[in-house]
Amino acid sequence: MMKPVAFEYVRPETLAEAVTALDHDDARIIAGGQSLLPMMNFRLVQPERLVDINRITELERIERTKTGLRIGALTRHANAARDPLLAEHFPIVAEAMGHVAHVAIRNRGTVAGSLCHADPSAEWPLLVTLLDGEIEILGSDGHRSAEPSEFFLAPLVTDIEEQELVTGVHLPLPAGPSGMAFEEVAQRAGDFAVVAAGAMVRVENDTFAEVRLGLGGVFDTSVRARALEGALTGQRARAEELEAALPLAIEDLEPNDDLHASADYRLSLVPVLARRALIRALHRATQ
Amino acid sequence: MTDATPFTRPKYVGTPVRRLEDPRLLTGRGRYAADIQLPRMVHLAIVRSDQAHARIIGIDTDEARALPGVIGVFSAADFAHVPDIRAPSRMPNYQATSCPVLARDVVRYVGEPVVAIVAVSRYIAEDAAALIDVDYDPLDVAVAAREASDPAAPRLHEELESNTVFTRRFSAGDCAAAMDAAANTVSGQFRLTRKTSMSTEPRAYVAEHDVGKDVLTLYGSTNVPGIVRDAIGRLLELGGNRFHVVAPDVGGSFGGKGSLYPEEVIVSDLARRLERPVKYVADRMEELTSGSQAFGEEVEATLAFDDDGRFIALDADILGDVGAYSIYPWTAALEPVQVAGFMPGPYRIPHFSATVRGVCTPKPPTGPYRGVGRPMAVFALERLVDKAASRLGIPPAELRRRNLVNAEEFPHRTGSGIVWDRSGFQECLAAACSAVDLTALQAEKARRTDKWVGVGVASYAELTGIGSRISVAPGMPMNTGAETAAVRIDSTGAVSAVFALASHGQSLETTLAQIVAEELGVRPRDVAVVQGDTALAPHGTGTYASRSAVIGGGAATKAARALAVKVKRVAATLFGVDPSDVQTGNGDIFVPGTNHSIDFPELARLVYSDMSTLPQEARETLEVQETYDPVFGTTTSSTHVAVVEIDPETLHTSLRQLVVSEDCGKLINPMVVEGQVHGGVAQGIGVALLEELKFDDAGQPITATLADYLVPTSAEVPDIDVVHVETELPDNPGGFRGMGEGGTIGAPAAIANAVADAVAHLGVEVNSLPITPNKLHALIAAASRQEGQE
Secondary structure (H helix, E strand, O other), rough: OOOOOOOOOOOOOOOHHHHOOOOOEEEEEOOOOOHHHHHHHHHOOOEEEEEEEEHHHHHHOEEEEEOOEEEEEEOHHHHHHOHHHHHHHHHHHHHOOOOOHHHHHHHHHHHHHHHHHOOOOOOOHHHHHHHOOEEEEEEOOOEEEHHHHHEEEEOOOOOOOOOOOEHHHHHHHEEOOOOOEEEEEEEOOOOOOEEEEEEEEEEEOOOEEEEEEEEEOOOOOOEEOOOHHHOOOOOOOHHHHHHHHHHHHHOOOOOOOOOOHHHHHHHHHHHHHHHHHHHHHHHHHOO | OOOOOOOOOOOOOOOOOOOOOHHHHOOOOOOEHHOOOOOOOEEEEEEEOOOEEEEEEEEEEEHHHHHHOOEEEEEHHHHHOOEEOOOOOOOOOOOOOOOOOOOOOOEEOOOOOOEEEEEEHHHHHHHHHHHOOEEEEOOOOOOOOOHHHOOOOOOOOOOOOOEEEEEEEEOOOHHHHHHHHOOOEEEEEEEEEEEEEOOOOOOOOEEEEEEOOOEEEEEEOOOOHHHHHHHHHHHOOOOOOOOEEOOOOOOOOOOOOOOOOHHHHHHHHHHHHOOOOOEEEOOOHHHHHHOOOOEEEEEEEEEOOOOOEEEEEEEEEEEEEEEEOOOOOOOOOHHHHHHHOOOOOOEEEEEEEEEEEEEEOOOOEEEEOOOOOOOHHHHHHHHHHHHHHHHHHHHHHHHHHHOOHHHOOOOOOOOOOOOOOOOOOHHHHHHHHOOOOOOHHHHHHHHOOOOOOEEEEEEEEEEEEEOOOOOOOOOOOOOOEEEEEEEEEEOOOOEEEEOOOOOOOOOOOHHHHHHHHHOOOOOOHEEEEEEOOOOHOOOOOOOOOOOHHHHHHHHHHHHHHHHHHHHHHHHHHHHOOHHHHOEEOOOOOEEOOOEEEEEEHHHHHHHHHHOOOOOOHHHOEEEEEEEEEEEEEOOEEEEEEEEEOOOOOOOEEEEEEEEEEEEEEOOOHHHHHHHHHHHHHHHHHHHHHOOOOEEEEOEEEEOOOOOOOOOOOHHHHHOOEEEEEEOOOOOOOOOOOOOOOHHHHHHHHHHHHHHHHHHHHHOOOOOOOOHHHHHHHHHHHHHHHHHHOO
């Protein structure tokens, strides 16, 4: 079964038209189509209407705001990977994009598509979780925004309501110079992560002013290792301190068990990738 | 040729002639079965069983039939006139299974065809399929082969005595006594999990019935059109002049398109009944759940050897999980029996004993897969050889050197009865090992802490180009040992070479053209190789089992050679010289040192169209058909060396180096040979590290998409060093040995040995493939728990 059921296709030119087009019992947005189309071909989802937002070019922009960067919903993974603003402020994005599938998929797939698909192993949900991003949403009642912890509810489940669409994500700039690093273990190059880790480290006066560690692939949604983050903040900015805090990364963590990786194997990867990401981030923060 | 410059005839055989099929295939101009569009064509979708073993209580098709665009809905009762597919064998202790084209009463695996729906589009056919309700009464299952082999296990086929559909024993010497007397033994229980061929192009079939002429044509992505023609011809009672099977461009098979499939019978029959062309294209999920599968074997084996490392005896117990039906025509015995057959490998092992059983399980049937039997045999034996080397403290390569059959010992008969003709067993081992700096690697292994480095060697021999005296599959009453070539020069002077072979990636349009060009004295691009169409040849089975170069190439050599004799005879009459003075080359026919020269079009014109220049009796038809049967077969040998690096923390395994040395006799085209090695090794990497079809306890497949069934990509395949070794040429017309499968035979064992070498210090053994980081993690955890207890 690799043929979708029949559906209605509409292609709005503006955001307003898109919101109107979404006024339907069973409408889905299509952007890059890299997750939706396979699910439709398997008939796992059978939307009656597809709303194609690819013509709404205002959603493709990556722009500076007063407090950070705003990444438009339609930004392709490949464009995010080579964007100069992102490279300057969030070099971890380009690093992570190297792990997103293959070139053809990176050329089509979009930031919002990845966020809305909400695969717990995907790179964008982890990046947004790590970077305290705010997901911007437009609906018939106007704009709203959601924090990652509110947005990602369960595997493939988000807080998006019917008749809403994600217009972009806002990434606030770190409070000072920082180092970031991304690590991932996948079965093959380009596969969904078995475990991924993203780290952000800010050092002031030889101490950790801020440490963030995000983990993907481990649990139902991307998570932050808050216990580790809290314990390290204020400590001397040394690799030994990071090492010592690693057990906190797996505290209370109950990883998923699936066809590809046992919970045990996943659990064994978490401190490894956490250490590699944190140490590289520390190194970059103190360069 | 007006001057006396000695004419050096181009040597096409042995040169890397660019593939003649590439311009077509690489620019999207190939024509595959799915590309075929015919007027009034309708589309087939299949409702497949979602139960591993169940009785069909009822099928409700009313809603589906009522859907606009649906032409017909068919179940088993609608195919009552088609006999069940049964694969016969002369093998004693063999039970054939009855496989209806659509499941009748009972389904025996998830994916088995139950209902066929024909509609004006595949979309509508799929919509209708979703409306069909099959009511099942689940039956007990024994999913694992060992469980199913228990006489008390639920029987998959009520009419059979047991699930064990064959048992065969091999014995040479006195294995038991030799084992008892031996100074040393090593044992192991080895397993290759199920996998599938996964060609780029899924199976696709289009059947067209020319009602006026009463000729049925099946266009199919198959590598055995002759076998399909003969089989469906029998099932539907059609002669070969009323039923043709055409394999157009075929995008890979690796064995998966080498058996008869129910869908081929269904589209053929429905095209006649509906008087409309019927198309079926398998989707990827159907390929993963209903294409023939591979391996699913366990081998328990013991190797006995003396203190100098000389092998004395080998004992093996082989259990094959053959799936729901014994596949046509090869039978369920094809793969497991050849595990036993190739188990003694390229070594001198005086005493040999093996028992092999095949057990029906509620899973898709197993069938041919690149390497047939050899990958499992080589994996098990080569692991044992490494364990023996470790036991004696002898380097693995040295232990192999001591036991490989030496040049002067050929022909060598193995304990299973295979006779190896002279092939470079020792030479390949030496060549592969000299391409790797084993000493430096040992030092690096000891020094490095950031990676576990491992080196693995695997040597093997295989029988290729198998002639009529040996069945490709045990007891199969079908001659797969002969092929025919018809080479002709038509009245335009163009050369065609017609075969019953069916290239599906082997480059036969190039390599066979090289052979014909070489013998006839034209250029490869002047030769059109015509193949894959049963209307063009009286008999021929297709391309599989590393046979096309040896058997097809042999027939091509004989036919082109004989045609060259005719050409020279005609030219000699024309020139007034002796035929032995005439030479051909580069498209010219000439007498060296004279001004006698003519090209092929001119010769053809004089023979066919000009009624005055040549006397009537000299105007021979420029066509020769020759059949070649090697009677036995010829041996191809190889050694693979793999170097792996494992990240001690993530257990990610990367292949750093892979060396393949092979003796495949005379190379027709080194580039094509290397391409075959590269592709085979890539598949071998899948066997070793990635690919596994998994089933749950109820027999449900849980790897039904390419997100879960992982095949190697270019990122997982390293550069591969190929070293060609040519020893004595085999006794066949071209001096060729088959080599299309070898990459898949040697690589899994070499990689397994390399991984085992890398993790040996942890007390972990590699006995089951694929070995994934997840599995390594579990093995290491178990080993460290065990160590903790001791």
